[in-house]
Structures are given as structure tokens and as C-alpha cells.
Amino acid sequence: MTHDALPSYLNPDNLGPWGQYLQQIERVTPHLGSLSRWVETLKRPKRILTVDVPIERDDGSIAHFEGYRVQHNLSRGPGKGGVRYHQDVTLSEVMALSAWMTVKNAAVNVPYGGAKGGIRVNPASLSKGELQRLTRRYTSEISLIIGPTKDIPAPDVNTNEQVMAWMMDSYSMIEGNLSTGVVTGKPISLGGSLGRREATGRGVFVMGCEAAVQRGVAIEGARVAVQGFGNVGGVAASMFAEAGAKLVAVQDHTGVVVHEGGLDVKQLHKHVAEAGGVKGFPGAEQTLERDAFWGIESDILIPAALEQQITAENAPRIRTKIVLEGANGPTTPEADDILAGKDVLVVPDVLANAGGVTVSYFEWVQDFSSFFWSEEEINARLTRIMQNAFHAAWAVAQEKKVSLRTATFILACTRVLQAREVRGLYP
Numbered sequence: 001m002t003h004d005a006l007p008s009y010l011n012p013d014n015l016g017p018w019g020q021y022l023q024q025i026e027r028v029t030p031h032l033g034s035l036s037r038w039v040e041t042l043k044r045p046k047r048i049l050t051v052d053v054p055i056e057r058d059d060g061s062i063a064h065f066e067g068y069r070v071q072h073n074l075s076r077g078p079g080k081g082g083v084r085y086h087q088d089v090t091l092s093e094v095m096a097l098s099a100w101m102t103v104k105n106a107a108v109n110v111p112y113g114g115a116k117g118g119i120r121v122n123p124a125s126l127s128k129g130e131l132q133r134l135t136r137r138y139t140s141e142i143s144l145i146i147g148p149t150k151d152i153p154a155p156d157v158n159t160n161e162q163v164m165a166w167m168m169d170s171y172s173m174i175e176g177n178l179s180t181g182v183v184t185g186k187p188i189s190l191g192g193s194l195g196r197r198e199a200t201g202r203g204v205f206v207m208g209c210e211a212a213v214q215r216g217v218a219i220e221g222a223r224v225a226v227q228g229f230g231n232v233g234g235v236a237a238s239m240f241a242e243a244g245a246k247l248v249a250v251q252d253h254t255g256v257v258v259h260e261g262g263l264d265v266k267q268l269h270k271h272v273a274e275a276g277g278v279k280g281f282p283g284a285e286q287t288l289e290r291d292a293f294w295g296i297e298s299d300i301l302i303p304a305a306l307e308q309q310i311t312a313e314n315a316p317r318i319r320t321k322i323v324l325e326g327a328n329g330p331t332t333p334e335a336d337d338i339l340a341g342k343d344v345l346v347v348p349d350v351l352a353n354a355g356g357v358t359v360s361y362f363e364w365v366q367d368f369s370s371f372f373w374s375e376e377e378i379n380a381r382l383t384r385i386m387q388n389a390f391h392a393a394w395a396v397a398q399e400k401k402v403s404l405r406t407a408t409f410i411l412a413c414t415r416v417l418q419a420r421e422v423r424g425l426y427p
Contacts, residue, residue, distance in 0.1 A: 201235025203355015
């Protein structure tokens, strides 16, 4: 069989995001010592489920969509990871995202393994009724492998609290009892947690503050540029602005808005809600083409959109001191090397955006106990866990003289493989 005939996720010439993850594992392997005998565990997802998701459209026609749920590793606990609805979802992408969840959960030391799900669909093309039918059918198809102690989905790109409510209800109907702990990111009225919606963006902010201390960057007056102005980038931008930073540029699918003196974040949020994107924001000094974003000078750059955004092509143009990865896998390994050569500190996704899964863990714990915490308690616990994770990874980076990404992978992969080794093989 030629390489061209292989599925993309197996073709060594076209591995996509999964190939990016495998390169990261290759870089960490020399630092794993005796645990390296188990490293193939990290290169092979435990379980891959591909499902057909048929629905009846509003006009009576039948449409079919392809869905996935990948459980990468369950050595440290049940699978945990979001579900995304996007027209460009691929198995390679979902595999990589599930693997990054394994690393992320271990990096912040919450007792989960890594999982991820997705459906290849443009949700904007569906009515609300069609979206509900799609969600319920997908949930029924993957119900064999999910559950509060097996694998707990959560929101991701183009999914939200409502989608999680439909998933929870569908699973509960199948099981014959209310099962609030099967998903996180639910509405508060159904066992959701206070602070969950803002958790990923808040975590990005916390990590940014820790990184700024190490780089001698004062948050007051710092120039911040953000790619993506949704639930991650938008929340992080608001928190940096409240701390006195200047949001000098934002890029989204519609274009780039720039203001050297700082964009009005509240007004920009209002504009995006009304116009569907940043383009045309009256508070901007200028609007640029999307690709021009990477050449804008900043102190902190936050890619908070999709994976593989910072590449070998645009990394040489980046002028910043700190890259905070709000998205999953936004920087390719080649771009990582270029940024390191420019002395840019990259706070990797598996640290920077772990706030969401951390508060998802809090939600899961609260659902099991039916005892709920205040938002102040949740934010304080989140901040403490994120700070501890940063300092642990920073210490490894200094000791081994490696990048913060490699240090985080060393820390996380060691925890995962120690669990694998102690558990042994069954049967």
C-alpha cells in the first residue's frame, strides 16, 4: 500500500495534528528514563469510535454526519475532553486533541485520562431542532463508552451549555436515571458549576501573570494581542484589560482590528455579539487583513482559535515576549523552534488552557456529592492549581534546560506512565 492510499492519521507524510503530537512525544522520550519502555502507550489511543450520525432534516430529508469519540489514555482516571462541531473535524484532529487532554489533565494533576469527540458538521447550517436531533443521536451512538466513571464529555468549539444539557438528558434516558455527572459544562440549573464558562480564559490569564513574572513583564500597560474572541480569547482579553493591560489587536475569522492605545474590550464584545465578528468595529484605529495579525508587536500574544495557527511561515514575523496558547495545538513543532530562537517564552496549551478542565473536574466532584461551592471558592481553587502546575513545570524546565512545553510533557507523561507501570498489563 502506498502512503497516499493510507488513512491520513496513519500516513507518515500527512499525519496532521496527530503527527504534531507524535513529534512532541519524540522530544520528551529521552527524558523519561526507565519509563520510556512504556512510551508506545502514549502513541496509541486506547479506543477509537467512529459513528454514523443520521438525522431527519426539517424538510423531511435524511442527512448523515460522521462523528468520533477517542479515548487516548485512561491510566489515571476516566476519559475527559470536549466535543466539537465543525465542518473540518477529522479523526487525526480528534486523536491529537484526546492525547493533549491526557497530557493536560496530568499536567495539572487532576484524576482524569484524555478523551475527545467531534462531528464533522457546520452547525450554522442546522436549525435548533436539527442541532438537538444531531446531538441526541450522537450521544446515543457513543453511549456505550461514556459515563460518569468512564468518559465525561464537555463543550468545545461550537458546542455549549445547551448541547451538554441535551447530551446529559439523552444519556439519562438511555440509562433510566438522572446522570448529571456524565458531562460537564452544563447549565447551572442542571448541576453545572459556577465559574465554568469563564474558567479556560481565567486560566489563561493566571498563567499569563505567572509567565510575565518570569519574563519581567508588568501586566499594567502590557500590550496584548489575541487571536479568537470567543469563550477563551474574549474572557482572557477582558481579564487582562481589567488588570491594566492594553488590548492592542484582535484577529478573528472576519479580520483584524488594531488600536495602539488599547481597544475598548466591553464595546468590542458588544460589537462582536451584534455583528458576528470584529470587522467594522468603530473603536479600532485600523482594520487589517487576517494574516497581518502575526506581525503586530506585543508583549503577550494569545492564540485562542484553532490548532496549527503559528507555523514555520508566520513564526519569523511574530514580535512578542510571551505566547499564551489559549487554543489546543496552535503552534507547530517547527514554529516552536523558531520562537525559541527568538527568545519567546511559549506557555503551552497543556498548561495555559487547562483552566476549563480543572473547573470541569470541580463540577464533576460537585455533581457526585450534590454539594456546590461558591464562585469565589472555585476561582481560588482554580488559581491555586494553575499556579502550582506552572511552577512545577517551570522548575523542570530550569533543571533540564528544556522548553516549558517539553518540561510540561516530561512532568505529565511521567505521571501517566508511572500509573501505567504500577497498574501493569491485564490480563
